[in-house]
Amino acid sequence: MFDSIKNALEGGGVRIADGGSFLISESATSSASGLVSHFLSFGVADNRHVCFVSLQHTWGHYCNIGSKFGVNLRQQAAEGKVKVIEGLKLMSEVLKNDFQEADHPFSFILEPSEQPLRNLYHVIRRTVEPWRENDERFVLVIDGVSSLLNLGVLSSQIEIFVNYCRTLIEGNNNSDYLGVLVIVTKSCGKDEDASLIINSLAQCCVVHMSLEALSTGFSREIHGNLRFIFNHTSPHHALPDVQLFQYKMEDKNIKLFAPGTSASVL
């Protein structure tokens, strides 16, 4: 877990431990893998159950990223602390016609359905249901919901799916959150569907973390811009609070600094 991210969130009045929905948007030239590792390591360090749905990369990719940041995700998964739903593996089962279940989460690839993501939601629900029944806190990370657009899923269907995932983290008395939901999506101004997804999800999340590469090119000292958009739940706060940082990925850390204060400038 990165102290810089934790401090930036707490600076906006948000504690991950309080739960809620978090949206991370990455662009084609900036990767959110570091932030995903941050939330995964938070769940492990806070002794929470972790359910990780990977739709964009293989599980091995995240393990490699995590090991660079000092988190041994393979060991955590082997010990049962991290439950992984590998989307790419499930998709390949369908494409090879190597499945028997009628309710396979990606059966919609071969058989069009009006509610294509319903089965995937039920797979996630069955994973977190035992934790919910015991009132045990958990972290649910879904990486790459915008990848589903490439499978023919409509943006409206993705929004419905994410809304259902949001209901999973609600507490039983509905006054607090039992879990933390982290949604990762791609941001592209030219893609209308991806923009619709971000606009919709950003309004119902506690924090929207937007990763963008530098518009002027690449820098050794600055890897991109990280914008935190804090949405207030109180009806009196209409405008979200926006904080802009620049970041640099280091060996076992993400360094955040105010724009214009990087080492190359100072």
Added chain:
Amino acid sequence: MQCLTLIRSAEINGRGVVLSLVKSHLHTNNEIQYLTTALSPARLKSCIESEGLALKVTYFDGYSDAGGWKNIASCVHLQGPLEQIFSIGSPKESKKPVVVIDKIDDVSNHQDSLNLIRSLHKISADENVEQLIVYASADCMQENLMSSLCQIASATIHLQPAVPYRCKIVLKKPSGKVLQSYEEFNLGPDLTVQDNRTVEVEKHQAGETNDADAILAVQTTFNLTLTEDQRKSKNMLLLPHTRVQSSGGQIHYTPDDVDDWDEEDPDDDLDI
């Protein structure tokens, strides 16, 4: 007004204004039927109850199982006609219910735009409904649906990202006249509208960036726009042909030595 539409964007949250409208109806002892799709009814109830509002609100849960994936009977499924969700009939008492839909863009994910607009039209035209309040996000809906929504609304409030609240109000009167105004206001601690005032806003300051000149100015490094002084100078410039046409012109010709000058018309043989 029968149908009031409140439109927000990503940069501003307008739920406070929706709750302010709800509260003003509760003060006049109206019954509220509230369809919630983005917040659970318990969370919304805590939001309303924390403001000390009366409890004459009936909640319809369109959040917990909107698509019917969990088969929860107590939840509202959003695929069917909207008018069948609410309890609208002959009012037992004299007060008609106020119907609130928060948010309509979530409902549009579950059903066809045409059916949705038809349902909204039916609810707003129903004599047994006091008012229909629709809360929408402009950047989460298709443009055709948004324009249809604005078409059937008798009043539309477009919230703009500003503090204090700033909005553009479009009001359609029964006579057919359309009034448009820009207003600023604050919401008090009890969600009542305070310090309401009309503001004069220039078109370009109102954030309407559909102007072709503004779009071109952003996309190129050349300066394609004119300042006000440049525009005035351009309008005052009298072009040479304009000056000649208005005051008459003369041709001055000095023949050379080798020219055979005579008075005959060279075009005399032409039958013009």
